[in-house]
Amino acid sequence: MAKKINIVAPRNSSKQIAPKLDLGIEADTEINGIGMGVLSDGTPYLNQRGLAALCGVMNAHIGTISSQWNEAPEKPRISAIKAILGKTGAIPGNPHIEVAHKGTVNFCYPSDVCLAVLEYYAFDAGTNCKPEARDNFRTLAGSKLRELIYSQVGYDPSGAKTHKFTKWHERIELNHQSAPKGYFHVFNEAHTIVYELIIAGADIGEEFVVDISIGQHWGKHWSDNNLEDDFGPRQKWPHRYPESHPQAKSNPQESWCYPLSxxxxYREWLQSTYIDGGKFASYLKRKVSQGQLPPSFAQLAISALSAPQIGPS
Structure with missing residues (x-):
């Protein structure tokens, strides 16, 4: 995804739309400069900077689409975007909805409008077509953008209670003391990664057990580098799976635990080698190929866990 653009769109006060006071923002968040949320009527949206970042254009260009939406004669760009929208549904009177939230007015672009603008910059903008827009459109076309927004803000459009943390919590209940005094277990150190995966839309359960992947790579690192000489011997400790997991048939299972020293x-290795070194990405790529995680969600999970880079502003 494109980096966050810090150029503010010009606003023409004569063409601003009054905020819709009957709508509020149910939930919102920002991922890698992509601002998104869900309105109180369930409409998923991106904010103006978020849409600009996805399209690989300056924020001002998205602002211009809004300001020119109802101008006559109609600009070619506006006609093209409206034509895309017309193929799948109604054309809105305005491309964004203004909603007051936390003391400011938010420009909220519904997901169907976002996809139309994204498609325009991906394929129909001539010399202004953007490779970022093309890549993001291929990833987010159809219902994927809507699903991504719902997942990232933790919104359930069905209105039913989701229990996405249940299976992980079942394992925690069985294994909260998964190592003897003076030792740690990879399972108890995997909470941050598992949390980000669940938030990103992964169904953490019997087939999606990331701590096994981490444990296998860490165990190889331990042996290959003779870390027992530095920290002392590791030892086996029983680990149990909930009855909902097929692995429970062989409970308890012995797994390695490591000296607290x-x-x-381990934590340095986890960040630098497993996450930033590509092993985590390879694991998620395999899960994507197995249909257990949408590609866009995998990308966000990696971005959320990657170490921030500190450099000149």
């Missing part, structure tokens, strides 16, 4: 080294 190695915990700092």
């Amino acid at each position: 190695a915990l700092g080294h």
Whole structure:
């Protein structure tokens, strides 16, 4: 996804639309500069900067689409975007909805409008077509953008209670003391990664057990580098799976736990080698190919866990 654009769109006060006071923002968040949320009527949206970032254009260009939406004669760009919208549904009177939230007015672009603008910059903008828009459109076309927004803000459009953390919590209940005194277990160190995966839309359960992947790579690192010489011996400790998991048939299962003196080294390895070094991405790529995680969600999970880069502003 494109980096966050910090150029503010010009606003023509004569063409601003009054905020819809009957709508509020139910939930919102920002991921890698992509601002998104869900309105109180269930409409998923991107904010102006978020849509601009997806399209690979300056924020001002999205603002211009709004300001020119009802101008006559109609600009070619506006006609093209409206034509895209017309193929799948009604053309809105305005491309964005203004909603007052936390003391400011938010420009909220519904997901169907976002996809139409994204498609325009991907394929129909001539010399202004953007590779970022093309890549993002291929990832988010159809219902994927809507699903991504719902997932990222934790919104359930069905209105039913979702229990996305249930299976992980079942494992925690069985294994909260998964290592003897003086030792740690990879399972108890995997909470941050598992949380980000669940928030990103992964169905963490019997087939999606990321701590196994981490444990296998860490165990190889331990042996290959003779870390027992530095930190002392590791040892086996029983680990149990909930009855909902097929692995429960062989409970309890012995798994490695490691001296607490190695915990700092483990956490450095987890960030630099497993996450930033590509092993986590390879694991998610395999899960995407198995249909257990949408590609866009995998990308966001990796971005959320990658170490921030500190540099000149």
